[in-house]
Amino acid sequence: MKSITDILKSRNLLSIYLTAGFPTVERTIEILTEIEDYGVDFVELGMPFSDPLADGETIQQSSVTAIRNGMTLANYFEVLKIVRERTDLPIVYMGYLNQIMQYGAEAFCKKCNELDIQNLIIPDLPIEVYEKEYKQLYKKYGLLMSFLITPTTPEERIRKIEALTTGFIYVVSSSSITGKKRKITKKQQRHYEKIRAMNLSKPTMIGFGIYDKETYEFACRYANGAIIGSEFIRYVAKENAAQFLTSLKS
């Protein structure tokens, strides 16, 4: 099995986000099986949630479809079981805290461990609660944790997040929810430069608002790589995701 920690030592990494069960459960399995051939280094597989606060319309809509397709956390793990027989692509779990609570935190960790999910992103789990309630548990099951930082996160807090990060630091590109397509701004560049200048001891991945070759390559100059979510989902919906991925590295 490929170790995500090893992968995160490289640069120009390409990660994509996909909502599990979108557009269908079968298609999710196919995409995960084939995606490495298109230069994707690892995937964030999203567990759809009814009320995803940090997400824009594209991911919201894909979540509605996925839930309608019967995606539950139990089915999510079933999908992974099938995928694991076909590929050792590193997969990051991304999902909101409520579902983990309902599944049972320890049962969830056990399953992740079994299916070789090495890394978690839980956007509504603040570091303070993580430290108090989840850190020991995740450690026990060898699960790495990635946290978000944003343009409004002060330096002192970034250092705290750096210390707690066991996976990578998810650098949110601008103050926004997911899926906003904008030209690269001066403000954004300053934000990237600030993060790079901090010389963080943990790998960094830039995400939110990465949607084409230009925004991807620009982000790669400042971090280990970039994550594409909403735009990838838009292309999956249009059935030309392969073409999109190829265009990024052409």
Added chain:
Amino acid sequence: MSFTTDQNGYYGNYGGAYIPEMLHQNIQQLQNNYEKIIKMSSFQEAYRKLLNDYAGRPSPLYFATRLSDKYGCKIYLKREDLNHTGSHKINNTLGQILVAKQMGKKRIIAETGAGQHGVATATVCALMDLECVVYMGALDVKRQAPNVARMKMLGAKVITANSGSQTLKDATNEAIRDWINNPEDTYYLIGSVVGPHPYPDMVAHFQSIISEELQQQLIKKEGIKNPHRILACIGGGSNAAGIYYHYLKNKKVQLIAAEAAGKGIDSGESAATSILGRDGIIHGSKTLLMQTSDGQITEPYSISAGLDYPGIGPMHAHLIKEKRLDVYPITDIEALEAAMELTSLEGIIPALESAHALGILPKLEIEKDEIIVISLSGRGDKDMEAYQKYFKYAKKHPHEDLEKSFLFVP
């Protein structure tokens, strides 16, 4: 036992701030400042002055003679419906708008269900000359049209939330997303005792003026500070939090809440969170929540837009767990009948939300000379369309059919 928040914003096991990192700075700024601001004498002076001269406080404590006769006890109505803008919501918006101003914010966003909080927010924004954006579910925009018109006249921009059940939950999601997109100049003015810490505590504090007045008014009218029972409706629970507040530690006073049972607890169409909910996280707070076994938040239903919410404030979740609060599920029909009863006996048309609190009365075993206070949280002007439909329907159908009926769609 404590019924207020600890330093991390928890009521017992409930509350806290489960927010994405994008909101951390905003929430922390508010956490660090709200208590300080509220304690400033200049703040207190401005707030009290607005409550009295602008909102029309104290709100009357009205002895409802004919209603009392009917139930064989003494029933008082705390008339929050007589406040400026027509509900208790103005108590909170006046407080928070002063906090927002003190923090130098330029743009105000809010969510609204019945539109009462939206109107109260648009009102204080007009008063303070601040930009105002209100998120409202598409279904609520339709069923509370008069309030939409009021918000617009007051200069607010009303944005329709089309996701999910198109009600209060979804309006709140959209407001939170707006805040993520506009972290610097924008203040999120939450309308109920929900959301991440410090909102539940802050909103409860601003609404506590209700029970503060109630204590003094009861002494004047009855020579005692404590009623036997206090009745209020709960969606998120802000009017209930306000009227319970100064009685929380006084166990001699029984606290009772009405939650929306919609078409019946087992109908699959209700918002009866205390019965159907389990611990979970909604809108940044750990609380009781209606959800599937897999942790997806359930679409609620109630005839009352203000109670149509799948969660409940963390303070109330804690009160329920500690058995300090008794909750009665009240169906649409029971609420409509209670509204009719109050209207015909006292000449007061209540809001559909408040009608749920009145709907508790027939379910209680009441002793003579008992003193019951009911929070009449809002007036019914906004609900005339639903009331008219109901009367038309009720005329054609016998009562027994009505109780069971799924045909009546407001």
